[in-house]
Structures are given as structure tokens and as C-alpha cells.
Amino acid sequence: MDLRELYQEVILDHNRRPRNFRALEDANRRADGHNPLCGDRLSLYLKMDGDVIRDVGFQGSGCAISKASASLMTDAVKGRTLAEARRLFERFHRLVTDDTYVPDVDELGKLAVFSGVREYPVRVKCASLAWHTLRAAMEARGETISTE
């Protein structure tokens, strides 16, 4: 099992230089995610325009997998509708948990790099924290999300 499958160049890059790594002053949806046992935490900011995610930003700290996942997620959902973002969530969840799932690279784009996480079950919660937090933000739920 090559470590490169998990720590691909894309992931290392997004960890080093996370995209959309800022709080949004004019956010109208917000959610927090925290995995206390491993220390990953993030705050997610959405600027909704109708049902389109006009802008998205995040802040937080955690392992490379969690940070890269948040970064790639924000890139993937910016400009999408809530329905499209929900579909991406379903696809991503299957990607990191179901090893029979063959990812549709056209649909997932760069998110497909997380297919390696399937081989590292302990790290699935790191990769999925950002997505569960996104869902909470989209559904305007109050509580802090955890994937532990």
C-alpha cells in the first residue's frame, strides 16, 4: 500500500496552500466542525444567493487530510446549487467509505484524489469532516459537527 496513494501531490499542495482559507464577513450560513479526539477543527462560511453557493471560505486547523479536503471541497462547491452540492456530498461519502465504488472523475474532478482514504479507515473522519460541516451549514443546523 503506497503512501503516495493517500498523500498525493494535490493533497500536499492544498494542505500547504489551502484555497478559500478565510472567514467570510458577509456569510449568511455558518457551521463548525470538530473532531476532539484527533484535534481537527474547522469553521465554514457560506454566502448563499438564493440556492446558489456564491462564495465559501473556511478557517481551522488539523491534519493534512482534513485541511486539503476542506480546501478542495470549497473549490468544488463554489458557484453550485444546494442540490448539486448535496449530490457531491453523497458521491464523496461513497468515495471515501465504499471500496466497490468506481469514482466518476468527470463529476468529482480533483475530489477523486481522496479515493486513497478508503485504505486508511482511521483517516476517513479527517477527510469527511469538511463535508459533514458543509451539510450542516446548508441545512442551517445549530450544533457543532463531529465525524468521530
Place this chain on the structure above:
Amino acid sequence: MSSLTEVARAAPFDVARLRQDFPILARAVHGAPLVYLDNAATTQKPRAVLDTLARYYAEQNANIHRGVYLLSEQATAAYEAARSKVQRFLNAAEAREVVFTRNSTEAINLVAQTFGRQTVGPGDEVLISHMEHHSNIVPWQMLCEEKGAKLRVAPINDAGELLLDEFEKLLGPRTKLVAVVHLSNSLGTINPVATIVQLAHKQGVPVLIDGSQAAYHMKVDVQALDCDFYAVTGHKLYGPTGIGALYGKGTLLDQMPPYQGGGDMISSVTFEKTTYNVVPHKFEAGTPNIAGAIGLGAAVDYVTSVGFDRIAAHERALLTYGTEALSEVPGLRLVGTARKKASILSFVIEGVHPHDIGTIVDSKGVAIRTGHHCCQPVMDRFRIPATARASIAMYNTREEIDTLVGALVRVRDMFG
């Protein structure tokens, strides 16, 4: 001492020979030899312990304290002999001062719920340190909440050393118990427990010591320490899981109410009145981990035969070697640099989360722990979410430290 023992004791520490006693060390992980450096989480077991456990179930298994048949007598004798072994290991005055528990956590909870409930009242205080493991924090929090008492915390410095003056200042007229760790699992700090006991006793305050990590790195003498309670756990002592022990001074244990109710801890039962058994049986309800206790006895025998002088010298040399080697890794900072410490190498690497460190070194067969090590207050105090922690035991080698360092350099390269 026989001349054979003298010869054995004088022989240099042959770690390669010792490793052969531990079958799991021959394992491969991800195609590389296992480099097991997570001993603070649990230690590996020598064949002597494995054989004892197998033999117990194959030849000696019976419930204890109950039967009049030979098998039960023998099982009882083996269980009580294990108690005496732990007594001698800790240098307790009497075997009845050793109560078998599931682990250290249960030992501490036992004291909190019996002695604690009896002794601590509204407005009283329990004094612990900032470096405690959750098992020596939460039972006291629960007790204080129940009783309307206060938990006071003695601070530590940036090296992870207890500030003894501050500790002394916190010892007050309302302090009813001091609970402190002997050897910190996250920082490696060895606390001056003899002094702590003296200071506390001057004010009439009893002391519980969490010896989970200390007991397999150094000789513990509970009479010399004069501590009131001392908790140990078997699985860190090269013994099986599910067994631990609480040492308590006989006079204290006698006065404490029972912990769990059930069989064996009673003397007689009617629906009108039940009377309790004597110490230690008063605190051992139900069928215990008989095999575990006997296995722990075998572990204690094994450690004693290797000898703490030699174990400590070997581990000290490795700690020094490991400390220097890790300090050479770019961006690596050691957490826990007390002048008196043992076994533990906790560290952070700039720009790399401990989780990522752990996963990457695992690919090289190296097992270290990453996280808060059940010491969230310590992590908060050093303003970090987690550390990576390598922890040394008697069977580790310089080559293994080299493999760890090589893997860490790989981490550094990968993350830039």
C-alpha cells in the same frame, strides 16, 4: 544471592536475546519489521506470560475462593500467590494491601468512590497536577461535583516539570486528598513523589499516586514513599490487559466502605442485613480476572528476573540517544524536557500535524501514538492540539530509533 544470579545480573544487557522472548517483535508491518515504540499505550508480552495464560486455561482453570476440590484450591493458591508477587514488587507491607482491579483507571475510581466519598465534603479540596492523565482527573471532577468540593490544579513549567512551590501553596486546610502521577505518559516527567508525600503528610493530607507508567520503568517502594494509595496496571507492565492493582495502606482500606457489591466481597447475606468481607476481598466483587492476575504475576517475575537496574540503564541510554537524534530532525520540537524524565519522546514537527506523522511512519513499520494521549489539559497548556509520541521499553534498540528518525526525515521531505 546465588552465584548464578550474580553472574546473570553482572552480564551485559543483551537486548537481542531479550527480544527473542517477545514473539510479536518478529512481526512485519506493511512489509517492514515492526518497530514498536508505543509502549506507553501498552507493552508487548514475553513468552513466560503467554505460556502462563495458556497453561492456566489448559490445566488450572477453576473459580477461586469457592470450591473444595483440588483444581479450585490450586487456582486460588495461584491467584493469591500473584497477589503476593505484586505485594513484593511494590514492597507493600502485607499482601492484603493489594487489591486487584481491572486497571489503574478502576483503581483510581475505587478510591474516589469509597475513600473520596467518605472523606471529601462541601467546600473541601482535591489537589492534582496539570500533567495528569484523564483517569486521574475525571474521577476527582466527578467526586467534587457530587460533593460540592473544589478541584485545585498545581501548575507545571514549560519543561513539563511540576512547580513544587506552587504545589505547596495549594496545600491548604481544606485539602482532603492529593492525587498525582509518578511518571507522566505525555511528557515523561518523573515527579518528586517522595517529597510530595512528605509535604502532604505534614498537613495531614493523604496521597494517591498514579504509577501506571512508572511501575515498568523503575523499582517502586510504596513503604519508602509512604504513599497512601498507589495504582498500577498490568498491561503496561508486560502483563495481560484487564488486570491492575490498587495498593492502599491497610488501615485506610479497612475503614473504606465497599466499592462494588456482589459475591466474594461479603461475609454473610440476608435480606435484612449483609456484612462485608475483610480487605482485600471486600473490594473484589464477583469472579475476578483470575488468568489476568496470574499472568500479571508471571510478568512481575519476568521483569524482576531482568532487573530494574539493567532495564533503567538501557532505557536511559536509549532516551538520551533518541533525544539527540530527534533534535536533529529539521522543524522538530520536543515537548516535555524535564530534567528528570524517562521513556517518553513527545514531539511536534512544524507544519505537519501529528496524525500525518503517525500515518507516514506507520508505512515504515513504526508504531507511535499521535493525539492528546488522554492529557487534553497538557496539550492546552502547551497550546498544541496533539503530539506524536514515541515511548521506550526494555526491548527497544538504537536501530529502532534510527528507523524512526529516518521515517521522520521522510515526513519532513514530503511536507516540504
